[in-house]
Amino acid sequence: MTRIIINEVGMRDGLQSLQSIMATDDKKRWIDLAYAAGVRHMEVASFVPARLLPQMADAAEVVAHALTFPDLAVTVLAPNLRGAENALASGAQRIVAPISVSAAHSQANVRRSPEEMVEEFARMCDLRSSSGRHDVVMVAGMSTAFGCTRQGEVSLDDLCALTRRVLEAGCDQVSLGDTTGYATPGQVGRTLDAVREIAGGKLQAAHFHDTRGLALANSLVAVQHGISELDSSLAGLGGCPFAPGASGNTVSEDLVFMLQSMGYITGIDLERLIACRELLTHALPGEPLYGYIARAGLPKHFAAPAH
């Protein structure tokens, strides 16, 4: 039986793209409920200036709350050295830096070219080391790894070249992100195989969006190609501004259902995870909630694999 880590990113990737701002207490409650459902990996905040992302202004407080659960792996996003300083100060155990393969997306997202972003990431890794926090895991979140709404196709050569550079910069883990919902199953398999040649065991994670309905199929292929950690978001929170009406991240509940149906261990109680949606209904009134299994219900006699 293989264990697959579900990294709930709703509190970060989900919330940051919404108009509404979730109250800090609701974020804490969400973490509590997800933890109670068995989720042990969460990306809970982003350390960016509050004037740019007011949704994340309470990052330090949210991280502090998440850290009250001793066996919860707490990840945050930081797009630059300043963010990494704050992330390290917060006590987060894992820091993801968004490294876009697409120059156009990189410029729009972090106002740096991919090369400049790798240099910043190297400084972030150095800071981690010089601050004595060797336990903190530095993750290169390879954004637009499967294509870009601005640039169109993103070449596998560019992704591989950039992956080599983030490894030189000192990263501990590489995560391939389908930021734009462009990834397709065959491409996912080919891309993972190629990047694994370069990153080896440092490639464990992938991050898909469901913009074109392929998040589960892509996740399935990712697992077939050795991925053991998948990002997802409760109720698929995080609608993509480039695709009105289409949902955002992989829906956590649907992903857990699929993986459990295939015998993978997630450690998550699916009924309790589905029940977490109730909080979103109240904390984000009017926000559309995505996902199939919550509406259709579990099949009769569905049994999750033993933990």
Next chain:
Amino acid sequence: MTRIIINEVGMRDGLQSLQSIMATDDKKRWIDLAYAAGVRHMEVASFVPARLLPQMADAAEVVAHALTFPDLAVTVLAPNLRGAENALASGAQRIVAPISVSAAHSQANVRRSPEEMVEEFARMCDLRSSSGRHDVVMVAGMSTAFGCTRQGEVSLDDLCALTRRVLEAGCDQVSLGDTTGYATPGQVGRTLDAVREIAGGKLQAAHFHDTRGLALANSLVAVQHGISELDSSLAGLGGCPFAPGASGNTVSEDLVFMLQSMGYITGIDLERLIACRELLTHALPGEPLYGYIARAGLPKHFAAPAH
């Protein structure tokens, strides 16, 4: 490059579960548009008493229209001998009989036990032969092959036993149907492998519903396990009455997008297929249309494989 047949079943499986009745002219127009988009396999009608399914009262006329396209493979559904008589008279080239593995579903659907339905199917196959229509392909549509909302789990042993019996009854093709949206990817692979042991090359087709969001993932695994024909429905028409709010059949446009992205040949012009949805908007006002690719649009630089 592998060719995958897309069998558009919206005119049958899609329409028969809706409250609204599509006008005959709209059905013909739909066939015209789908044909123009490159669809060469369609299940266009069901031969059942009009008082039970008024949506299908014009079956003979719709089949006659479909047959005006010489290279269109025209399939119909017939649940009994009487239906098969009408289907043969209509000139349809392929007749699917719904053979439920679940006794409860079989009784509800055709008022016969699975065993009685196999006997009826044998009479249907005999009728085909005795009427000299050896060109007509008899398909056993194995319903609830992956589980049943009434019965719960459906055992693979039961499916295999019933498959042996339909082969003895004279069937030319076996299609595995996930009538209830219960199928999950691992199960699809195991089931196909087991049934192929029995049916060999007669197992070519599968039919999924998207009730739990797994239609594309299941289709992907089906193709990985040798399936070369997939049923699907434009805009996912055919919401399942057992799962309010959840969509029905695999969405044709999303399926074609996924398969083409993987290099499979479908012969379908995806932009034109997506444009067919316009007809549904007018012909079925208020009916929800499902699917991702139609809303999100094709990725920049997306290129379908050459026909």
